Amino acid sequence: MELDPESLPVRERYALMIASILPRPIAWVSTISPEGITNLAPFSFFTGITANPMSVCFAPVNNREGVPKDSLVNAKATKQFVVNLANEDNAEKMNETSAAWPYGVSEFEKAGLTPVPSLRVKPPRVKESPLHMECELLQIVTLSEGPLGGHLVIGKVVHFHCDDAVWNKGKLRHQDLKAIGRMEGMWYAKTQDAFELPRPEIDMTMCDKLGKETK
Ligand SMILES: Cc1cc2nc3c(=O)[nH]c(=O)nc-3n(C[C@H](O)[C@H](O)[C@H](O)COP(=O)(O)O)c2cc1C
Numbered sequence: 001m002e003l004d005p006e007s008l009p010v011r012e013r014y015a016l017m018i019a020s021i022l023p024r025p026i027a028w029v030s031t032i033s034p035e036g037i038t039n040l041a042p043f044s045f046f047t048g049i050t051a052n053p054m055s056v057c058f059a060p061v062n063n064r065e066g067v068p069k070d071s072l073v074n075a076k077a078t079k080q081f082v083v084n085l086a087n088e089d090n091a092e093k094m095n096e097t098s099a100a101w102p103y104g105v106s107e108f109e110k111a112g113l114t115p116v117p118s119l120r121v122k123p124p125r126v127k128e129s130p131l132h133m134e135c136e137l138l139q140i141v142t143l144s145e146g147p148l149g150g151h152l153v154i155g156k157v158v159h160f161h162c163d164d165a166v167w168n169k170g171k172l173r174h175q176d177l178k179a180i181g182r183m184e185g186m187w188y189a190k191t192q193d194a195f196e197l198p199r200p201e202i203d204m205t206m207c208d209k210l211g212k213e214t215k
Pocket residue numbers: 026039040041042043044045046059060061062068069070071072094095097098099100101182
């Protein structure tokens with residue numbers, strides 16, 4: 001099968017993307033409106049960018065009517081957000097917070113989740129998550145406006161929290177965090193079936209200055 005994405009309806013492109021880019025980590029993003037109302041929603045178009053500065057990004061897409069996600073509106077207005085880790089223990093609550101409540105309704109309340117004050121930013125953290133990254137907005141890159149228009153929200157992590165129960169002296173273990181990944185359709189992946197693969201090492205004594213093999 002050969003496909004030109006431009007020849008497909010946007011929904012089919014989306015279906016192909018979520019079935020091809022997987023498993024995707026989930027940023028469970030808390031924000032706050034200028035009026036002080038909290039908001040919480042999951043985003044799996046999410047990744048870390050670099051450790052210098054420690055930075056992450058997620059991609060809220062406008063709905064079919066072109067209305068931007070509340071998380072985007074709040075991040076734009078207040079320039080802050082928190083990424084909470086979604087895992088096996090909070091998966092169902094995380095999913096509940098993806099419901100399209102109108103702007104101004106707090107998913108913390110709707111899903112019965114506990115907001116905990118952050119240390120460096122105004123949006124609260126989710127107590128039911130073991131790991132939180134408090135972020136200051138660096139940039140919003142808008143790829144397209146209107147229906148299903150996409151934005152990349154980039155943030156600098158200004159504070160990092162980890163529950164003592166999983167901290168393990170800074171050597172975080174996937175066996176303890178029990179993170180989940182988003183797959184195609186309504187499928188999720190667990191991360192307990194992991195395997196190790198050491199990185200290849202090159203013997204530099206076998207190479208000359210130009211990097212060519214000498215033997
Ligand atoms: C696991 C999961 C991942 C999601 N990932 C995204 C995403 O990457 N981008 C997006 O726009 N919506 C995504 N959604 C849908 C949003 O969570 C949903 O539209 C939500 O209502 C947005 O809330 P907000 O308007 O309060 O920001 C995802 C939903 C789930 C359950």
